[in-house]
Amino acid sequence: MGATLHVSRRDHVMLLEIADPATRNALGGDKFFRAIEEAIRIANDDMDIRVVIVTGQGEAFSSGGNVREMHGRKGMFGGTPEQIAEQYRTGIQRIPMAFWKLDVPAIAAVNGAAIGAGCDLACMCDIRIASERAVFAESFVKVGIVAGDGGSWLLPRAIGHSRAAEMAFTGDTIDAATAREIGLVSRVVPHDELMTAAFELAGRIAANPPHALRWNKRLLRESQIARLDTVLEMAAAYQALAHRTEDHTEAVTALLEKRRPVFKGR
Numbered sequence: 001m002g003a004t005l006h007v008s009r010r011d012h013v014m015l016l017e018i019a020d021p022a023t024r025n026a027l028g029g030d031k032f033f034r035a036i037e038e039a040i041r042i043a044n045d046d047m048d049i050r051v052v053i054v055t056g057q058g059e060a061f062s063s064g065g066n067v068r069e070m071h072g073r074k075g076m077f078g079g080t081p082e083q084i085a086e087q088y089r090t091g092i093q094r095i096p097m098a099f100w101k102l103d104v105p106a107i108a109a110v111n112g113a114a115i116g117a118g119c120d121l122a123c124m125c126d127i128r129i130a131s132e133r134a135v136f137a138e139s140f141v142k143v144g145i146v147a148g149d150g151g152s153w154l155l156p157r158a159i160g161h162s163r164a165a166e167m168a169f170t171g172d173t174i175d176a177a178t179a180r181e182i183g184l185v186s187r188v189v190p191h192d193e194l195m196t197a198a199f200e201l202a203g204r205i206a207a208n209p210p211h212a213l214r215w216n217k218r219l220l221r222e223s224q225i226a227r228l229d230t231v232l233e234m235a236a237a238y239q240a241l242a243h244r245t246e247d248h249t250e251a252v253t254a255l256l257e258k259r260r261p262v263f264k265g266r
Helices: 030-045 067-072 081-089 094-100 117-123 151-159 161-170 176-181 191-206 210-223 228-242 246-257
Strands: 004-010 013-019 051-056 060-062 106-110 113-115 127-131 135-137 173-175 187-189
Touching: 004 030, 013 030, 013 191, 030 051, 030 094, 051 060, 051 117, 051 191, 060 117, 094 117, 106 117, 106 191, 113 117, 117 135, 117 151, 127 176, 127 191, 151 161, 173 176, 176 187, 187 191, 210 228, 210 246
Parallel strands: 013 051, 051 106, 060 113, 106 127, 113 135, 127 187
Antiparallel strands: 004 013, 135 173
8 A cells, every 4th residue: 555645735845744543654655756756846846835834743753664565575676686776766766856856945853763765865855853752763774775766865965974874884773862963854843843943944045036945945945066156057047036026025124124925936
């Protein structure tokens, strides 16, 4: 069956909730992958959506791959080596590719265990905040495999090569306090306050002009792989566009008039 993705809206924020209590929100199933892709397409197309929050229902954020299916060589874990490789490409790898294309700032609200691909899913988001109950593990080596969902690319960009290597080579689980110490999350909050904190942060982000948010995200994303001169050229182009938006005029006017701006995405 695979996980279900619950999608909802609150003001300018889209909430994505992973739900599969039987597997502690394991990531799998074509329906789930399509739901992720569709939610991100909607967020990109709707200028009224300014932030995406990703979380899990129940006690876990995501347990990653379905270990029972792994053991039984079912689903994307079954078949010849060639078939398994193709099933990864057309299956779980659709998630990092979809998030790479997301123009809207994304927050991972890590409510519990983020294990394997669940840890990597959190790293696909721009900002990670954690419940005090959250734990993280880049645990693929513990089951004798590698991070087939892009973790070897994602995790070092979140916490640096040395710490990412330690997590990947040991497969050890770290608690929320350690995750904050190494920069995997920016904040740890009491469990019952996690979603309040996530929406409060999302609200502070969403208070800004939507075009400027998206252009800033694109620049940060491109800066991970591009040369300085390339990013400067992109910044000049986006800056030229930004200076001619109505929202820029409104922001400057509101600042001078000492009032709260009203942005319309134009």
